[in-house]
Amino acid sequence: MAVNRNFRTCPSTGLVYHEPAEKLIRWNAVAGVVSLLVGGVLALLVTLTRWPAVKLLPPDWFYLVLTAHGLDMLVFWIIFFEIAVLYFAASTLLKCRLATPKVAWVAFWLMIVGAITNNIAVFKGDSSVMFTSYVPMGAHPLFYLGFILFAVGALVACFVFFGTLVVGKAEKTYNGSIPLVTFGAVTAAIIAVFTIAAGAIILIPTFLWSVGLVSHIDSLMYRTVWWAFGHSSQQINVAAHVSVWYAIAAIVFGAKPMSEKVSRGAFVLYILFLQLASAHHLLADPGLTSNWKIFNTSYAMYLAVLASMVHGLTVPGAIEVAQRGKGFNKGLFEWLRKAPWGNPCFSGMFMSLVGFGFLGGISGVMMGTEQLNLIIHNTIYVPGHFHATVVVGTTLAFMALTYFLIPTLFRRELMFPGMAKWQTYVYGLGMMGFSVFMMGAGTLGVPRRHWDMAFSGAALPHEFPGAAYLMMGLMAVSGVLATVGGAMYLVNTVGSVFFGKKIVTPDFKRVPVREGMAPARPPEPAVAPAGHGAIGAGGFVAPGTFVLAMVFLTSFVLYYFVNWKYLSTVWPLK
Amino acid sequence: MSAIEPPAQRVWWKQPLDRVEGTWIVIAFAWCMVMFFMMPYWHVYGKQNLSNEAYRSSPEAFLAKAQAMVDKHTVRTVTEQNIPVVHPVPGADVYLVARLWQWWPVLELEEGQTYRLHIMSTDWLHGFSLQPENINIQVHPGYEHVVTLTPTKEGTYSIICNEYCGINHHTMASKLYVVKPKKS
Ligand code: HEM
Ligand SMILES: [Cu+2]
Ligand SMILES: [Cu+2]
Numbered sequence: 181m182a183v184n185r186n187f188r189t190c191p192s193t194g195l196v197y198h199e200p201a202e203k204l205i206r207w208n209a210v211a212g213v214v215s216l217l218v219g220g221v222l223a224l225l226v227t228l229t230r231w232p233a234v235k236l237l238p239p240d241w242f243y244l245v246l247t248a249h250g251l252d253m254l255v256f257w258i259i260f261f262e263i264a265v266l267y268f269a270a271s272t273l274l275k276c277r278l279a280t281p282k283v284a285w286v287a288f289w290l291m292i293v294g295a296i297t298n299n300i301a302v303f304k305g306d307s308s309v310m311f312t313s314y315v316p317m318g319a320h321p322l323f324y325l326g327f328i329l330f331a332v333g334a335l336v337a338c339f340v341f342f343g344t345l346v347v348g349k350a351e352k353t354y355n356g357s358i359p360l361v362t363f364g365a366v367t368a369a370i371i372a373v374f375t376i377a378a379g380a381i382i383l384i385p386t387f388l389w390s391v392g393l394v395s396h397i398d399s400l401m402y403r404t405v406w407w408a409f410g411h412s413s414q415q416i417n418v419a420a421h422v423s424v425w426y427a428i429a430a431i432v433f434g435a436k437p438m439s440e441k442v443s444r445g446a447f448v449l450y451i452l453f454l455q456l457a458s459a460h461h462l463l464a465d466p467g468l469t470s471n472w473k474i475f476n477t478s479y480a481m482y483l484a485v486l487a488s489m490v491h492g493l494t495v496p497g498a499i500e501v502a503q504r505g506k507g508f509n510k511g512l513f514e515w516l517r518k519a520p521w522g523n524p525c526f527s528g529m530f531m532s533l534v535g536f537g538f539l540g541g542i543s544g545v546m547m548g549t550e551q552l553n554l555i556i557h558n559t560i561y562v563p564g565h566f567h568a569t570v571v572v573g574t575t576l577a578f579m580a581l582t583y584f585l586i587p588t589l590f591r592r593e594l595m596f597p598g599m600a601k602w603q604t605y606v607y608g609l610g611m612m613g614f615s616v617f618m619m620g621a622g623t624l625g626v627p628r629r630h631w632d633m634a635f636s637g638a639a640l641p642h643e644f645p646g647a648a649y650l651m652m653g654l655m656a657v658s659g660v661l662a663t664v665g666g667a668m669y670l671v672n673t674v675g676s677v678f679f680g681k682k683i684v685t686p687d688f689k690r691v692p693v694r695e696g697m698a699p700a701r702p703p704e705p706a707v708a709p710a711g712h713g714a715i716g717a718g719g720f721v722a723p724g725t726f727v728l729a730m731v732f733l734t735s736f737v738l739y740y741f742v743n744w745k746y747l748s749t750v751w752p753l754k
Numbered sequence: 755m756s757a758i759e760p761p762a763q764r765v766w767w768k769q770p771l772d773r774v775e776g777t778w779i780v781i782a783f784a785w786c787m788v789m790f791f792m793m794p795y796w797h798v799y800g801k802q803n804l805s806n807e808a809y810r811s812s813p814e815a816f817l818a819k820a821q822a823m824v825d826k827h828t829v830r831t832v833t834e835q836n837i838p839v840v841h842p843v844p845g846a847d848v849y850l851v852a853r854l855w856q857w858w859p860v861l862e863l864e865e866g867q868t869y870r871l872h873i874m875s876t877d878w879l880h881g882f883s884l885q886p887e888n889i890n891i892q893v894h895p896g897y898e899h900v901v902t903l904t905p906t907k908e909g910t911y912s913i914i915c916n917e918y919c920g921i922n923h924h925t926m927a928s929k930l931y932v933v934k935p936k937k938s
Contacts, residue, residue, distance in 0.1 A: 239921055239922075239923075239924065240921055243918070243921070243923075273758050273759075310918055314878075314879050314917075316877070316878050316879075316895060317878050317879070317919070317920065354760050355760055355764075356760045356761060356764045357760055357761055357764075357766065358760060359757060359758050359759050359760055359761075360757040360758075360761070361757050361758050398896070399879055399894045399895055399896065399897075400894055400897060403892075426757040426758075427757060427758055429757065430756035430757040430758045430759075431758065434756055435756060435757065436756050436757065436762075437756075437757050437761075438772055438774075438775055439766075439769050439771060439772060439775060440761045440766035440767070440769065441766065441767050441769065441771070442771065442775050442779070443757075462892075463804070464804065464890055464891050464892045465892040465894065466808035466873075466891075466892070466893075466894060466897045466898075466899030467808045467894070467897045467899075468806075469806050470797060470803065470804070470806055474790075474793045474794065477793075478786075478789070478790050478793070481783075481786055481787065481790060482786035482787075482789055482790060483786070485786055485789075486779075486782050486783055486786050489778070489782040490775075490778070490779060490782065493774075493775065493778045494775065497772075497774060497775070498757070545789065549789065549792065549793060550793045550796075550803075550804075551793065551796050551800060551802055551803055551804070553890075554802060554804055554889055554890060554891070555888050555889065555890065556890065557881070557890035557891070557892065557916075558881045558883065558890055558892070558916040558917055559883070559888070559890065559916060623888070624886075624888075625883065625885045625886055625888040625914075627881070627883060627914060627915070627916030628916065628918075629916075629917075629918040629923070630916065630918075630923065630924055631923065631924045632924040633924075635914070635924055635925060635927045636924070636925075637922070637924075637925045638924070638925040638926070638927045639833040639834070639835055639837070639925075639927075639928075640832070640833060640837075640860070640912070640927055640928050640929045641912075641927055642885050642912030642914050642927050643912075644885075645886070719773045720772075720773055720774040720777075721772050721773075721774055722772075722774050723774070725774070726774050726777070726778065729778055733781065733782070733785060736785070737785070740789065744792070744796075747800075747802050748800065748801065748802065750802055750887050750888065750889055751802075751884075751887055751889060751903055751904055751905055751906055752801040752802060752903065752904045752906070753801075753802055753803065753804065753805065753889070753901055753902060753903045753904075754801075754803050754805055754902045
């Protein structure tokens, strides 16, 4: 059987695309964006229902739509797009043919069938169990089956990714070590394999339970194993969007990692320290000891948090070094002021970085502290936190990357470049506001996944203070703003991909390549690798970034201890 | 050259650390250790720690204990459904049943007294959320969780459910009364 080894070189970026890989990247990205579209419509419905002044949907529809929103966004949008990123990081960045495209198509269709099956189960109306589907509340068997099919597809796709790395190595398509971005993608894929294994351990028995073959599933066991899956999958997202940050820094600025050693080391910490950190979802549960909780929520050292703090420094640090190298060397922040703020690729990535760190990171570590979780658990603070991580962090980073992919991967011009400039701001700032107001409401006790904070129909209703209603109203307004930003993205991407002006390259052709693609490597420099030379100040190559990092740390410390202070005022318990 | 290409230096691991990175790693690591030590520290010196005491139980057994308490210590009833309000002896074991879609019974506790509150669900997962204190505890079926708590201030508090438990989740709310200790 002949292997398709046809490649094309993108004239604007110099990137090399393997024909079958290119098609798969496109289709996975498109499937992701379609999920985002569905999830986005649902987001608007959920938001308008949680807006106390609007209260759009009746309760049964609210819970149905909320279940579907969680799944279509967190699972289907994110993972389809991640598979596209994996193929890109392996095939395109290594200039390597994709291993077994046929198998990759099987993976794709499994994921599609799984996603559709799962959505059908939810929209039938008897599976409004939220994406966490905690037992003993049960869903229709198709709900679990769809989820499982999707996960199997994603697992197969991960193996295609690993296979491609093997092909690249064997066919010597690159010299030396794999690029940092590919390394980050490897991290994501390794975590994905662990994640899906945990998912199988919990979802397969639950499926059997739903069809009556297993008689009982313990609710605490379920939550423990489910979160080994649910939490690790968030680590996939972090590894993926951090890789995208590095990629965009490289694409927009030609930024080179400050030090490969540090950045790669930080990725390895993700693998080593986050696999089983489901513990922070169980801090308010009975039947587990404090020792278990404390150890597993932090592994005694919070090294995964450390890893994110390192990336949070090295990504902007790399940009600063690149910018200073180009002469933007004045003062602490000229490099940042003179950054291309009108380029959605950059602005989206930078907001993703800042929002993920300041809002998502700080709130996450705070509420992942054993005792502090008591004043946060299951309040709407929690979705506030994860909309900062997975929407401002992951989704915005992926949106930013799309603006780069449309011309190079789809060979189309952006239909509305002016709108693209604004889109990342509308979406990013809207979502940041949304998260902050959710956190505010959560601090006042408003529960998550709750149809009516006024408790209509309850015999003994609780009355929330006016401030809580105000927070929820502001949350909804920002949420609507973010939805507008999301719509701007969708109109632009869908419009450009299907109807955008084609970028035609004269005498375009695909070149079949037999053996490796990489040109011979220039001889090694005789000198040992050195640091970055004489830019920056005070012996720091990236002083501006360092100052930003210290601002971050100060906010972190203050916020962390404010919450301890607040905890110390609630009723004593033991 | 850049992050999307193989590292230019084949022996990239020999490149010395920039000072900015090294400094930050040390600071960030120190902060991570502080955050870790806060948790054991609070177990020793703090007053708000979630109890580790939990027992496996069955709905029948748990309901029986709650019923015994209700039979003995009910002081009045509230609402049209005549939900009993129980005023247990300070220091006693107190039972709170979580079930679709109700907290049962209503409790009346004394300020400054310590109680052993047993919470369990008899059906699905629920979330004990005491407002406006904002103390939140997951409630499982089959796990009888014993939380020792001390109300500090008289007043009318609410217990709401903050774990999604089906269509009437939003009606699962109740009261907890805290009164001044009776002069005896
Ligand atoms: C414009 C964008 C978005 C808006 C306005 C929005 C709004 C909301 C709202 C109001 C909730 C309900 C919170 C509650 O009642 O508990 C929610 C839940 C959720 N959202 Fe979003 N969302 C958006 C985008 C996203 C994206 C992009 C993702 C994932 C990548 C996402 C993931 C989730 C998840 C996982 C839940 C929790 C569902 C559950 O509790 O089961 N959202 N969202
Ligand atoms: Cu409930
Ligand atoms: Cu509930």
